[in-house]
Amino acid sequence: MKKWIVGCLIAFGMASGALAAKSEFPLDKAPNLTNDMAALQNGAKLFVNYCLNCHSASFFRYNRLTELGLTERQIRDNLMFFSDRVGDQMRANIDPAQAKEWFGAQPPDLTLVARSRSGYTYPGRDYLYTLLRTYYRDDTKITGWNNLAFDSIGMPNPLWELQGERRPIIETVSTGHGETRILRGWEQVKPGTMSPAEFDRAVADLVAFMDWMSEPNQNQRVRLGVWVMIFLGVFTIVAWRLNAAYWKDVK
Template structure:
């Protein structure tokens, strides 16, 4: 079952390219991801979320759909719930987006998530911790091309893929003085509009995904 978690955690490396690792350089502290590789229901939910939300833009070209049987998803369930149009169970996981469109919209082709073999970890925590924080740290920013920004990855080139689940939130800051200069210190989120999930439900689902 751990193979799927490794694939999902690979998202962290893909998304962390160019990130500011320290809060002082524009990022925020990473939250601890509630990863549980022994919970089959959690793994299956993570697979469903990955296919429905990540695979729209990111391929996992070295991963075949039928490998999901390793976490207890039957081939019939894969066919009924996880395949698009003419795809087959033995096919590799390719993104739905056209590469030329992706480059036009986001400025670059979204990376294949199985090419990124290892997640980025560091003083802030594991790659899963980073991804858990990243996916919960989007906010609206009219100055960005996609209309979105992210506190864990400032000026990220991708929109919030989970905004309908999470709703919209706004970062709140305190102003403090450090070394004779004013700095803005992140203190939390203000919910602007609700999503289809409560905050607790959303956090649990992102935990399943990472």
């Protein structure tokens, strides 16, 4: 565990602010599972097991996981490794001062990453979904990993045991503006503990949890917005008819 944490810190020291970089790779559409309680519970489990070792979610507290249908006992027994109280913030078990002194950068907080990675034409979950599924082995990098969505990424593949090792099949096509590299598929070099379909679903669950964590009230906000629009629509019709009745005898 310690070696894995140190490896992550070295990677983040090489690429400060890795998650803030802009992707030019075509993004895959992530399924919206923020209303799926089973998916969110599985995503929370993946987050604390594979992300919380290096990253914190310091703007989020464990007890908010009760909104996903979990009891405080379930949270304490299954999802808390670095804290004793269920009301604590989700912080990584890394000394921030030492991480900054040793490597020059701290692993970024992931509480709001799904919102901060949103663009004009895509939600942040699309970027995260694509990023976590496009890692491949690259011996020219010090971490041994690279990423199609984030070229020369400093973070190694946190889910490599689940996904295994893959190699992208890239075709170079000549166009009027030069040469373009097109992804034609993937070649599985070493199998992981999950099949490709199972891994894609696991990543979808993890991304859904990160999306929900960035704004736990988003679904309630959308539902409230729908009712507000319905009210305004009905009120508009009533006001229109009252206006017609008021002015009907005015010449």
